Amino acid sequence: MVDFGLSNQMMAISAIAAAAVLLLVWQGARLRQHGKAMARAQTEAFRLARADALTGLTNLQGFAESVSKLLGTGAPVSVLLIDIENFKQLNGTHGLRVGDELLRAFADRLRSLSPDKSRLARVGADEFGWVLEAGVRREVAEAAALKVMRALEEPLMAGGQSHSVRVNIGLARSPDHATGAESLIRAATSSLDRVRLAGESWGWFDPASEAAERAKFALARDLREAIRREHLEPWYQPVVNLASTAVVGMEILVRWRHPERGLLTPDVFIPLAEELGLAGAISQSLFRQLSRDSRHWPDHLTFAFNASPGQLRDLIALVQSPASIGADAIDPSRIELEVTESALVQDLDVAREVMSALQAQGTRVTLDNFGVGSSSIFHLRTLPFDKIKIDRRFVIDMDRDQRSAACVHAMVALGQSLGVEVAAEGIETAETASQLLAIGCRTAQGYYYSEPIPAPAVTELLRLQSRAA
Numbered sequence: 001m002v003d004f005g006l007s008n009q010m011m012a013i014s015a016i017a018a019a020a021v022l023l024l025v026w027q028g029a030r031l032r033q034h035g036k037a038m039a040r041a042q043t044e045a046f047r048l049a050r051a052d053a054l055t056g057l058t059n060l061q062g063f064a065e066s067v068s069k070l071l072g073t074g075a076p077v078s079v080l081l082i083d084i085e086n087f088k089q090l091n092g093t094h095g096l097r098v099g100d101e102l103l104r105a106f107a108d109r110l111r112s113l114s115p116d117k118s119r120l121a122r123v124g125a126d127e128f129g130w131v132l133e134a135g136v137r138r139e140v141a142e143a144a145a146l147k148v149m150r151a152l153e154e155p156l157m158a159g160g161q162s163h164s165v166r167v168n169i170g171l172a173r174s175p176d177h178a179t180g181a182e183s184l185i186r187a188a189t190s191s192l193d194r195v196r197l198a199g200e201s202w203g204w205f206d207p208a209s210e211a212a213e214r215a216k217f218a219l220a221r222d223l224r225e226a227i228r229r230e231h232l233e234p235w236y237q238p239v240v241n242l243a244s245t246a247v248v249g250m251e252i253l254v255r256w257r258h259p260e261r262g263l264l265t266p267d268v269f270i271p272l273a274e275e276l277g278l279a280g281a282i283s284q285s286l287f288r289q290l291s292r293d294s295r296h297w298p299d300h301l302t303f304a305f306n307a308s309p310g311q312l313r314d315l316i317a318l319v320q321s322p323a324s325i326g327a328d329a330i331d332p333s334r335i336e337l338e339v340t341e342s343a344l345v346q347d348l349d350v351a352r353e354v355m356s357a358l359q360a361q362g363t364r365v366t367l368d369n370f371g372v373g374s375s376s377i378f379h380l381r382t383l384p385f386d387k388i389k390i391d392r393r394f395v396i397d398m399d400r401d402q403r404s405a406a407c408v409h410a411m412v413a414l415g416q417s418l419g420v421e422v423a424a425e426g427i428e429t430a431e432t433a434s435q436l437l438a439i440g441c442r443t444a445q446g447y448y449y450s451e452p453i454p455a456p457a458v459t460e461l462l463r464l465q466s467r468a469a
């Protein structure tokens with residue numbers, strides 16, 4: 001019994017011990033399972049943080065990590081950045097849902113090209129990356145770009161419709177173009193931008209164009225600042241009456257007093273200003289400064305502004321309500337606007353509408369650089385110009401070149417028969433001035449009379465002229 005009792009006790013103890021061991025084992029297993037689940041969850045979170053939800057491809061972060069891993073091998077690494085042409089337009093026309101479907105179809109098409117899917121990525125809204133196996137030659141990377149284009153010869157399906165898709169591809173390669181993952185992807189982005197701008201299909205990173213891009217970026221930054229600080233100044237080129245040589249007006253030609261580069265002429269920055277949509281802000285700044293500069297100049301002087309393409313409408317406000325831009329009023333009949341053909345070809349109806357609004361205020365509109373455009377005579381016939389300004393390229397050598405002189409003669413005659421005033425620019429000699437006067441040109445400007453000069457020099461010139469009169 002005792003024994004029995006004892007063994008019962010022992011059995012009870014060993015049963016408890018066994019249960020405890022079992023519990024520990026079970027808990028251990030649970031903990032291990034929990035640990036595995038945690039690790040799985042972490043891996044999943046890691047994957048999700050590097051996945052693009054729409055296409056299932058790697059995202060930019062994951063792409064940078066793949067590139068970095070391949071760079072770690074020490075062998076050359078080539079990166080392709082692929083962008084879908086006109087994707088925004090497609091999104092706008094067919095809607096976001098079709099746009100998303102197209103992106104998925106595009107990703108699938110790319111997947112069919114790469115054996116290793118982890119090297120493909122969606123790195124931007126409509127931009128994809130492909131990093132090739134480490135060590136492949138340049139030619140293999142170029143062949144991959146061509147493979148992408150060939151794969152897209154067959155249209156993609158989205159929204160129940162087939163879509164022909166074209167791409168731009170920028171390529172960059174380590175160690176030639178960059179050595180780190182981020183800088184290599186940046187180099188491929190820069191080549192993609194260049195290729196896109198040039199309207200090409202694909203191209204390698206080009207350090208020279210990258211440097212030019214950077215310089216352009218710096219110039220754009222300085223230009224915005226310069227406009228804000230009024231470092232862009234109006235310089236004035238006197239316009240004279242050819243018969244009396246009296247100054248009758250000024251053409252306003254902008255100059256930029258750059259803190260490091262000195263005085264810059266418009267050819268350096270006006271095209272950039274037009275590209276950035278800053279031409280209107282420049283005109284406003286010039287107008288404000290003109291309204292201050294001209295306070296003590298005679299009232300009969302006219303002021304001619306050069307208008308950039310796309311700026312015509314803004315100029316109406318400038319002329320009609322100078323107070324809105326913080327300028328003193330200048331009689332609109334003292335303002336002339338010089339427009340080139342490139343400003344007109346954009347939209348003839350807008351040009352007509354703006355011209356009549358300006359002319360109703362007494363502001364005159366001149367067809368600038370007459371003779372060098374592709375359809376000067378067409379524009380002169382179609383739009384109601386008050387004046388034409390014969391381009392300096394015909395005028396500069398008309399005293400030596402028979403053909404230039406004949407062209408100028410014909411242009412003056414054309415203006416006269418249409419009842420439009422004719423002016424000339426680029427007069428550099430007394431001989432040219434007297435030739436122009438003889439054929440009936442009324443006003444002129446050029447280095448023979450004066451180069452463009454800043455406001456204080458104009459004040460001095462006008463003072464000397466009034467003393468001589």
Ligand code: C2E
Pocket residue numbers: 237252253254265266267270279282283286306307308338368369392396425426427428445446447448452
């Ligand atoms: P443009 O309207 O044809 O201006 C005439 C250009 O010829 C000016 O160059 C002027 O300095 C130059 N010039 C004048 N007389 C002579 C001469 O006798 N001989 C020679 N060789 N050249 C002469 P600039 O000042 O460098 O201006 C270049 C162009 O920049 C202008 O051509 C105009 O299209 C544009 N521009 C100037 N100011 C502005 C502005 O405020 N806004 C806009 N949108 N464009 C401007």
Ligand code: CA
Pocket residue numbers: 251306338368369
């Ligand atoms: Ca002009």
